Amino acid sequence: MIKKIIRRILGTKQQNSDHTKAVVLSAKEHRINPKLVSSNAIRVTSTLQDAGFKAFLVGGAVRDLLLDIKPKDFDIATNATPEQVKKLFRRAFIIGRRFQIVHVMFGQDLLEVTTFRGTSTDDAPKDEHGRVLRDNTFGEQHEDALRRDFSINAMYYDPATQTVLDYHNGMTDIRNRTLRIIGVPEARYREDPVRLLRVVRFAAKLNFTIAPDTRAPIAVMAPLINNVPAARVFDEMLKLLLSGHALACLQELRKEGLHHGLLPLLDVVLEQPLGEKFVRLALASTDERVKLGKPVSPGFLFASLLWHQALEKWKAYQAAGEYPIPALHLAADDVLHTQTDQLALQRKIASDMRDIWAMQPRFERRVGKSPYKMLEHPRMRAGYDFLLLRCASGEIDAELGEWWTAFMEGDGDEREALLAQKPAPTNQGPAKKRPRRRRKASGSNAGGSDNNKPTSESSE
Ligand code: ATP
Ligand code: MG
Numbered sequence: 001m002i003k004k005i006i007r008r009i010l011g012t013k014q015q016n017s018d019h020t021k022a023v024v025l026s027a028k029e030h031r032i033n034p035k036l037v038s039s040n041a042i043r044v045t046s047t048l049q050d051a052g053f054k055a056f057l058v059g060g061a062v063r064d065l066l067l068d069i070k071p072k073d074f075d076i077a078t079n080a081t082p083e084q085v086k087k088l089f090r091r092a093f094i095i096g097r098r099f100q101i102v103h104v105m106f107g108q109d110l111l112e113v114t115t116f117r118g119t120s121t122d123d124a125p126k127d128e129h130g131r132v133l134r135d136n137t138f139g140e141q142h143e144d145a146l147r148r149d150f151s152i153n154a155m156y157y158d159p160a161t162q163t164v165l166d167y168h169n170g171m172t173d174i175r176n177r178t179l180r181i182i183g184v185p186e187a188r189y190r191e192d193p194v195r196l197l198r199v200v201r202f203a204a205k206l207n208f209t210i211a212p213d214t215r216a217p218i219a220v221m222a223p224l225i226n227n228v229p230a231a232r233v234f235d236e237m238l239k240l241l242l243s244g245h246a247l248a249c250l251q252e253l254r255k256e257g258l259h260h261g262l263l264p265l266l267d268v269v270l271e272q273p274l275g276e277k278f279v280r281l282a283l284a285s286t287d288e289r290v291k292l293g294k295p296v297s298p299g300f301l302f303a304s305l306l307w308h309q310a311l312e313k314w315k316a317y318q319a320a321g322e323y324p325i326p327a328l329h330l331a332a333d334d335v336l337h338t339q340t341d342q343l344a345l346q347r348k349i350a351s352d353m354r355d356i357w358a359m360q361p362r363f364e365r366r367v368g369k370s371p372y373k374m375l376e377h378p379r380m381r382a383g384y385d386f387l388l389l390r391c392a393s394g395e396i397d398a399e400l401g402e403w404w405t406a407f408m409e410g411d412g413d414e415r416e417a418l419l420a421q422k423p424a425p426t427n428q429g430p431a432k433k434r435p436r437r438r439r440k441a442s443g444s445n446a447g448g449s450d451n452n453k454p455t456s457e458s459s460e
Contacts, residue, residue: 022165041074056156116144130190193224204248244290275308278393299352359383
């Protein structure tokens, strides 16, 4: 009786300890606003259901709906095989070799349909640290739920009946704003160490508390991330940085000790005292853009995160006698070389970063045709935004940013007047003449210019 009253007050059903059976939550209990569900997602679930299959929204979409957040995409889980799914839709593509999923397209809208996965990780091939390499069996819905990462990510919503199926007390965790890994935490992190990063991302993004059992092994198990292929770590890092909560995520990573020694990028980003303000500003502006739905370029983001590392090296090369522009290219080579090895920075991102950095010394040249050439540079906007960040962080004089703002906005006469001004001395003065080091051979696409003239090295 007392239990019943408490349950009524808390609005929760009894905690489910049999994870092969779902607690079924009605619309009155889960209070999902059906208007937040995309009509294309409903088209997919109803088509599958009309053909006799089970079909539900699953994962992050259900979690967001329960939090009254409009989901950014909708994943669908079904007992139909990929072949059966494909036959039901005009534009459907089976993708993935390891575990096939189906992409169903309606115009630009893409929905991912996944067949319930089985729980066969005991027999699945693993690496020497216990990371599951392949497992691609289909299974029952309760098995699919067991394989998901967190209780709040393992709920299924049927738009037709407006019911939520909850196998792991996800609803209670949603109400208590708790992030809880499903199963034995150590085992789940070992199977897939990327979950260590996912905990942090969701905790920061949702402002949820990490359950003590889920939190405890994180610091100890952190080094396992080293065994994950760099491309996967990079994907997860990108999700983290583009989550709209990048700053909070990085703070959380630091709190959990996850940045130390294992993610080279983060080591650099969080440990550089001079760069901290710069990174903070860059991430705050990225978060702002994400929240406003504006595009964010990964190249700009990584150029910001690694700028102070590049800057330090740039200064060192200049002190050794290099002229500013070639010195900057050497610095970029060094930074990109380490990061591309360890973080699988894609080539396109690396080349965008190089472009943005290479423009920086060219902003110092405020005479003759040089500033006009800069206006035509395909990355002018990114380079200029980057310059403003440098000004805002106190790295360089605000006057330079203000001059460029005025030059960009000015008409012909105003521009000429600006060019006629005697520029204030900047802190990037010409390098001292010393015998030059030979340029080391590297994969750089930098121009071979050895003076401070504007070159085409930063253009594509
Ligand atoms: P977001 O809103 O950030 O996309 P999400 O929960 O949808 O969050 P996804 O990476 O899109 O995250 O994954 C979709 C779902 O797949 C998750 O909700 C979870 O159920 C499952 N999932 C994803 N990655 C893993 C993983 N590494 N281990 C177990 N389950 C996972
Ligand atoms: Mg998702």
